[in-house]
Amino acid sequence: MHIMKAIRIKLWQDLVNYKKPTSFQLKETYPLPPYSTVIGMVHTMCGFTSYHPMEISIQGKYFSKVNDLYTRYEFKNGMKYEKSRHQLEVGEYGVGRGIATAELLVDLELLLHIVPDDQSLVEEIAQAFEVPQEYPSLGRREDIATIQEVKIVSLEKNVRFKKNISVEPGYGAYIPAKDVEEGLIIFGQDDDGVVGRRNALGTRYLLTSTYELINRGTAKAPKMFRNWQKIDTFYATDISVSAMKIYSKDEDDKLVFIRMKKD
Template sequence: MIKQVLKVKIYQPDAHYRIPFSFQRRFTYPIPPFSTVKGLICNIIGIRDDNDTRLNKIRDGLSLAIYGRYETLVKEYTWFRNLEKDSHKNRFHTAENRHLDGVPQHPGGQIPVTVDVLHNVNLLIYFYHPDNKFLQDIKNAFQNPSDRSSILHLGRAEDWLVINEIKLVELKRKFARQIPYFAWIPARDFVDNSFIVEAYEDFFNSLDGNLFRLPTFYDISNNQRIFNDYVNVKLHEGGSFKRYVFFVDESENDLPIILSKLRGS
């Protein structure tokens, strides 16, 4: 049995995939979460608002597998600025003042922040959609992102990327026993059933990795993002495991491709 998916290889010189609720020390995931890659797709095909019907195709049909490595992690020390009025007054004492020690300053308060930044990141991302035309549209957009809504990036706006390879590949059903990358491995309710393997729950339960509940889709309420869809996963940090049957990419040394839906069953 053979399945076809879109494979994209991405390089980033620097990247930060922020872990939510980390503030004065901003931690990063080692690979981008699903919502970050979903944002890249929306950007690259030119989705600009919630009324675009292609967003429903992403929500109800797109599946992802995300793998990656990085060379080093560096802690960058920087200043973050808060432009709220109370923060400005705490620093300058009055709303109108902008001088400290007789020297004019930028408005607002400021706080020292440490940001974890990954260097020399290499990502391997697989996309699947039951609508072959939509999958081809994504491939064409990667090859010619003329409809993009902003500069192509993953993570922060300044974390630009280089696309090293874009191709449709055929996955074959074979035995495999290792994933030599950081990878999000979805729980059973979030695996794309088109790519399910035998004894998947046994594989997932025995796999090393911390459990995460990653957000995927959100609504806007009072100018804030309220996430209402999540994917339950383990963060696998690379290594071998008991041999199972997977759909594998033979061109990547029989790498098991475990695709996650962006919404659970």
């Protein structure tokens, strides 16, 4: 068992889109923010100018989904303006303007655990969320987040549970796929309300986490691309970890879904 400190944050958002990178005509959203989105928010709130390694646990729920129209601008590199083709002229280049649809989550609640590798940063991160220097957003820049609670908690990693522990009612979570494959997670409930072991009932995602810049050009003409590290996860709701299983939780018996590390 390892004891560490974590920052637990509860926040709420009215309407939000966590865009799936492969969606275009309909800007689809993930059910919860990917790891990279949360990591980016933490670094922005703290004013970090370099990457600070951290582990993130993401849980939450939303009331419903709606579709909303937005203005989309399209242009092709080097395409000259043509009056019959383009709606806008920018310099000598043409830009098309039209409408597209974005999928939005409604009335979203999030429960985040932030576990920095450098434990000396715990107080600094907590302070950045308790007294933000600018309005916090998560997702699009306009997706304002209302912070409801910030608490520094003790995190017990790889501890043997003495009782069954479940997520909040109705909550979903991103679970490392390896934990699901090793049978650490219980999915769903039996009809009589007793938690029971079932097959994995969730959606599998490869979620972006961190990246490194790769030069695919030359030293004289660099072309930098982000090479993303991705985490294999399941998204599922109404999940538990049973007694006698080894997993992670905080001091208030809130499950923490970070990758298990063997002693």
